[in-house]
Amino acid sequence: MIIGKLNWLINIKKDLYENNGRDLYDIIFETLENNKMTYPTFLSTASEGHGFSPSEGNGYALDQDWDIPDEFDEVSFMFGDYENSTISPQKFVGLMQVITDNYITEHPEKKEAVERSMMRLKERYT
Template sequence: MTILFWLEKLKKSFASTGLDYEDLYELIEASIERGRTNFPAFIYEASKGFGFSVGEGYFYSLDQDWDDPEEFNEVSFFLGEVETSSVSVFDYVFLMKIAADVYSAFFPEERDSVLNSAKRLEERYSKKSPV
């Protein structure tokens, strides 16, 4: 039940930013609800530059998913073989930091690991300017 409250709070927090958050939120929600991963693992993989696939054709990509990571300049979301949206790296990091803060408030026992992953994510992409 706490997971449902966390996801509700996350959606409200994302919505309050005015950013294009919907595909990222849907991917996080589907990943958790389908039991594919939990948020600490989700953000940990992101901090290493890997996106996540909920299922075939339902994923997002980060630099380590690209053939040439140096060309990575936006976070792309896919449903099927079609790109449904993309956000700047800057906005993606901002949203993931919000997600880490919201998650930490609901699951304080995982706070340190989640916030450390958020910090590594920010450091990884700090050289990518807003698109």
């Protein structure tokens, strides 16, 4: 994807990095930059409880990725053998809301579908 088409995400990078959203930003950026999926698809997949790995060794996991989904209590990020981090599901939802709001500002024609997915994500994790 042309980097210019990701300005809506790049513009909030600093805010996300400062609010424990660095790993989420990096996963979303890699996913979109390499045309692995669109943001609406990424959000919809998350709202169904599935994480995503844009490349081998890099990704994040949600409840449906766990062996025992009922024990899910944190969103886990993996970056090769070097970095693992976690955030609470509530923090994940808050960060995704910031990202989604920025996406809608840039793509108002997709507002309804994206807001539906965001609502499902909130219902699932808050």
